[in-house]
Amino acid sequence: MTVDYVMHYSSPRQADEWEARHAAGEVPGRWLYGLDRLADDERIGELSVGYLDDWSMRRRLRAAQLLLTSPPRLRSDSPVHLTWDERNALKLITAQREPGAHWTGLIWLTDDVARAPKSRRVRIRNRLLRGISGAWVLSSGQLEVARDLLGSDIPVRLVRFGIDTDFFQLPTAGSPPRKLIVSFGNDRDRDTATLYEAMELVARYDPLAEIVVQTNSNLPVPDGVRRIDRVPHPELRDMYQRASVVVLPTVYNLHFSGMTAALEAMACGAVPVVSDTPGVLDYVRDQVDGFVVPVGDANAIAQTVLDALASPGDLAQLGTNGRDKVHQHHNHRTLSKSLLSAIEGCES
Incomplete structure (x- = not known):
C-alpha cells in the first residue's frame, strides 16, 4: 500500500x-x-x-x-x-x-x-x-x-x-595546496566574537594563512581577516573546495548550529572545526573527520587550526574520512x- x-x-x-x-x-x-x-x-x-x-x-x-x-x-x-x-x-x-x-x-x-x-x-x-x-x-x-x-x-x-553530494563534491581537477581558512553562516547561534578572537590569533602566528569569514555581524573585523557578504552557492562550493579547514564556532545550542556548513565542507574535502554542543557527535567525530572544541574557547580553536595547518598529511586524511562519510551517510x-x-x- x-x-x-x-x-x-x-x-x-x-x-x-x-x-x-x-x-x-x-x-x-x-x-x-x-x-x-x-x-x-x-x-x-x-x-x-x-x-x-x-x-x-x-x-x-x-x-x-x-x-x-x-x-x-x-x-x-x-x-x-x-x-x-x-x-x-x-x-x-x-x-x-x-x-x-x-x-x-x-x-x-x-x-x-x-x-x-x-x-x-x-x-x-x-x-x-x-x-x-x-x-x-x-x-x-x-x-x-x-x-x-x-x-x-x-x-x-x-x-x-x-546535503546534495552531487553539488558539493571534490573539484574535478586536483586540489591545490591549501592554506585557506573559511567560516560561513549567519544564524542566531553563531559565536562571531569567539571566531574573530581565534582568527586574530591564527593570523598573528601564521601570517601566510588566508582567512575569509562570511557573516552579517557588525563586530569589528580583526587584522588578517577578510569579511565577505553572502555568496552564491557555486562560489560557496569553490571556497569549500579550496579550504583547509572550515571554522564554525557557536554558543551552546541543542540543534547543532552549523550542521549544513559542516556537511557541505566535508563533502568537498575540507575539515570542520565545530563547538562541542549536544548532537555534534552525530555528524562530526573529533580527530576522525573533523575537530570538536569547547564552546567559547578561542585559544582552543586557534591552536587546533594552527596544529592542523602544520600537519597537512593528517589533515588530508581527516578530509578524506569526512568526505567518504557524508557521501555515504549524509546525502x-x-x-x-x-x-x-x-x-x-x-x-x-
Whole structure:
C-alpha cells in the first residue's frame, strides 16, 4: 500500500523558483533540502508541493487564539503533510488545511524551550503543536526536550540530515595546496566574537594563512581577516573546495548550529572545526573527520587550526574520512530514507 505525501513550503520561491535555479546549476537540491527524493521510495504514492500563506502577524495571532483551547488533530490514512520546521508547521495548523497526518521538523523551538520555558511564545507554540501527528529532529541533543514538550502521545524521531553530494563534491581537477581558512553562516547561534578572537590569533602566528569569514555581524573585523557578504552557492562550493579547514564556532545550542556548513565542507574535502554542543557527535567525530572544541574557547580553536595547518598529511586524511562519510551517510537520498522510515514506523 502506498501513501500520498504533500511537502508544504512557505512560498513558490522555496519550491518552483528553487527548482528552476537548481536546473541552472545555481543551488543544490531540486527541492529545498532535497525532499523530492522522497518520491524515489516505493512506499510513496504521489508526492506533491503545497504552499503556505505568508500571513500577517495579526492574522496568525487571531488564528492561534481560536485554536488554543482545542488544537485540531490532523489524522487520517492519507495524505501525510510535511513541514520542514515549526514555523511552517504553525502556518499549516492555523490554516486548518484538509485532513491528513501532519509531521514536522523541530529546529529552533527546542532551544527556545531550554532557554525560556515559560515564555508566552513558547507556551503558545507548544499548545498549537499538540495538533501534529509526529515530529523529527536533526540532533540527538534535541530529543529529550522535544519529547518533554510534546508529550508521550506524539512521537519524536531522530532523522540524520543530509546535503546534495552531487553539488558539493571534490573539484574535478586536483586540489591545490591549501592554506585557506573559511567560516560561513549567519544564524542566531553563531559565536562571531569567539571566531574573530581565534582568527586574530591564527593570523598573528601564521601570517601566510588566508582567512575569509562570511557573516552579517557588525563586530569589528580583526587584522588578517577578510569579511565577505553572502555568496552564491557555486562560489560557496569553490571556497569549500579550496579550504583547509572550515571554522564554525557557536554558543551552546541543542540543534547543532552549523550542521549544513559542516556537511557541505566535508563533502568537498575540507575539515570542520565545530563547538562541542549536544548532537555534534552525530555528524562530526573529533580527530576522525573533523575537530570538536569547547564552546567559547578561542585559544582552543586557534591552536587546533594552527596544529592542523602544520600537519597537512593528517589533515588530508581527516578530509578524506569526512568526505567518504557524508557521501555515504549524509546525502539527500539517505535523508529522505531516514525521514520516511521515521514516519512510516509510527503511522503503520
